[in-house]
Amino acid sequence: MRSPRQSNRGNASDLRRRIAVEAARLIAEQGLRDYHAAKLKAAAHFGPPDSLPLPRNGEIEEALREHQRLFQADSQPRHLARLRAAAIDAMRFFSRFEPRLVGAVLEGTADAHSAVCLHVFTDNLVELTSFLAENGIPFEQQDRNLRLDSGRSADLPALRFLAGDTALDATVFPLDGLRQAPLDRISERPMRRATLDALLDLAKPPSTA
Structure with missing residues (x-):
């Protein structure tokens, strides 16, 4: 028989899972890109968000x-291929x-x-x-705060523009920013980055041999 403490832990774990599932639905169907905002909105379905066990980004x-x-087994892979x-x-x-x-296009x-x-x-x-400007591309510029490591963050310029109907977002680092990626908002580890050659390998269709 489960103790009341075990039961409470189980209930909290189940609720956290339900909030994560609802947050994922909001991200997939409504285009919310801010995980924190998505989890708060999802939690609101189940009660006051500040009293609920919010899931981790992972x-x-x-x-x-x-x-x-x-x-989205049919549509999502097509969108991913187009974006890659x-x-x-x-x-x-x-x-x-x-x-x-970086980001969702790389991670799949x-x-x-x-x-x-x-x-x-x-x-x-x-x-x-x-x-x-020389290439006739209008853009919007804003500052983006990124965590460089556990103790430092920085505001970096970010440029947003369109290429056809695809939105592009370019965060601008100094040259020495190549040495270490900022922390990923999901894993809180250095962000995964891919060169063009790595992306070309990733975008190859799977072998049928």
């Missing part, structure tokens, strides 16, 4: 992959700025709501913005 990521596998093709074009375009692919969870997210590197932001 739990939401796992639930998102499961949701895509169950409910757009990422290849974008990385070739930005080749002089040492581009690296990108969908119709996702942007292609890049890290680009230069010690001269004007060189990059002038490059976009």
Whole structure:
């Protein structure tokens, strides 16, 4: 027989799982990209969010992959392939700025709501913005706060623009930012980055041999 303490732990674990599943649904179906906002909105379905056991980002990521596998098995892979093709074009375009692919397009969870997210590197932001202007590409610029490690964060410029109907988001690092990636919001470990060659390998169709 389970003790009351074990029962409470089980109930909390079950509720946290249900919140993660609902947050994943909101991300997949409504395009919420902020995991914290998604979990708070999901928790509101079950009671006051500040009194509930909120799932970790990794739990939401796992639930998102499961949701895509169950409910978007046809559409999500097509969107992912399209976005990876757009990422290849974008990385070739930005080749002089040492581009690296990050985020959902790299991790395989990108969908119709996702942007292609890049890290680009230069010690001269004007060189990059002038490059976009010279190519007739209008963009929006904002600051983005990223955690560099457990004790440091930094505000970095981020440029957003469209390539056809695909949204691209390029966070601009100084050149020495190539040495260490910022912390991932999900794993809290250094963010996974991919070069163009790595992306080309990833985008190859699976062998039928």
